[in-house]
Amino acid sequence: MGPRSLAYRKARSSGQYRHPARMFFGGFGPTVARQTLEGIASDYAIESRRFALVVDYHTGLAPFGYGELQCAQASGMTGYERAHDIFGPSVTSPDFGTPSAVVLNGTQDDNWQRLLGERHIYACLEFGTYPSEAGRPALRTDHWLYAYGQTEIETARGRVRLHFYPDRLDWKEMVPWSSRQVHRKMLQGLQL
Template sequence: MNLDSAKQLASVFFSDTYLEARQKFLAAAPKARAYPCSIKGPSGEALFTDAAYFGRPDAKKLLVLVSGTHGPEGYCGSAAQLTFLHAKFHEGLPSSTAVLCIHALNCYGFAWDRRVTAEGCDLNRNFVDFSEPLPANPDYEELHQHLVPADTSQEGLRRADAAIAAYGSAHGAQKLREAWTSGQYTRPGGRGYGGKEPTEARRTLERIAMDFDVTARDQVVIIDYHTGLGPYGYGELQCEQPSGLDGYERAVKIFGPSVTSPEVGNSSGVNISGCQDAFWERALGDRHTYIALEFGTFAPNDVRAQNIGRNEAWLFLHRPEDVNSELGRKIRNASKLYFYPQSPDWEEMILWRSHLVHRQAMEALTKRG
């Protein structure tokens, strides 16, 4: 890929809607298997998660590429998957290695420009073991009515902002961030809600893993594309807490010292409950290496970041009848633009970094020994 082609390819790989992204993916992977969603899109269209497998069914090494865990972050993830296919990494694979592309895992959120699933759950907080007691987050309880205030008048928002600021002053910025991002299981419709049972999107991932016999592999590398944290356009390679330091060290061997982890203390993310890595850890243990390829958009303290999550949660919690109204579309579009800036420089950075990470993963999986 050269500089000129990267700029041209950005317009080819990025899409303006979920349907456009799906059409492009299916054009590149026409034999993909479709997994339907029970909920329709904003225009009544059918929604699907699509899984495309390349290589021998019995390959012992597997690369898994996952897009759309968080709805509108799927615009980036879909483009990255198309970059992988355009580079033809999936062609001429050795018998030992296969590739599985999972497109639009949370297809509902992708189509509706919502980070959450149809059940209102943050999918990346939903992979807990629901047979065990759910993680507690008492700090979120204290903040919930301010993070998703029913009163969105100017005075109501002023009071909510003042309460959040007071909490931050009393407990520190890091504690505040952990309170509303680490996950909670008591307030449906609230921020970071992980649910009370597996979501449809989680069940879809579990079914895909079973259909393609993922747990039979000796080595599995998972790249899960995300946006919204870190410096603008930079792709941070984040490990998650379920893999621990061993998972971090496995990732460093593949991707180098730019890998981060909340366990180490060098990540822009925090430890979260029920993240997707928990699923892979339970299924594969030390046979897997998981990274969230997190591309920054705007600063977390940007007023857009604070208002977008609040407005979206308020809309679907307090005004569900307006989700397709002019107001609803305005709120949803703001979410889309925050997680997908639609700027040529940002898009080009995503393609370059994704290509590098893909190459590193494939070199690690296809090397001898």
């Protein structure tokens, strides 16, 4: 991947925070999802726990159906080493340039790092679907229709959903299989 392509991917993946009607607007404050997660962490006093192991599920990157375990950069190399100890050599890290994703800022790991420091492992389990560029037209159409209040938005949302949740039996079989493998390793790791 050339430097211009990498710069474009980083700019696109990092979002923008000034123009609500433009693509990949990240908001002016914490999202409802972040507020919900922080509420759950508070309700269960996660910050007082001896250790937490967090696996955050996503789709869209990595080879089709493959569950790639990605460490975020907030935990740094020690976070990667903790994840590697539990999950093995398939864990990827932006420090090595090995994940399908580019380096991202503001991931959930930032929150876990702030709350727990070295008392946590955070990994994003990213399930591949179709090539990113294949979904780009559907995302643009969905965004435009939403921003301008068009009625055809449900059709566009259906195309986006199919990009990130393929209606294929092989993909639907691969996701739970990989998930079970990750859950088994989590339970084994927590026994240590």
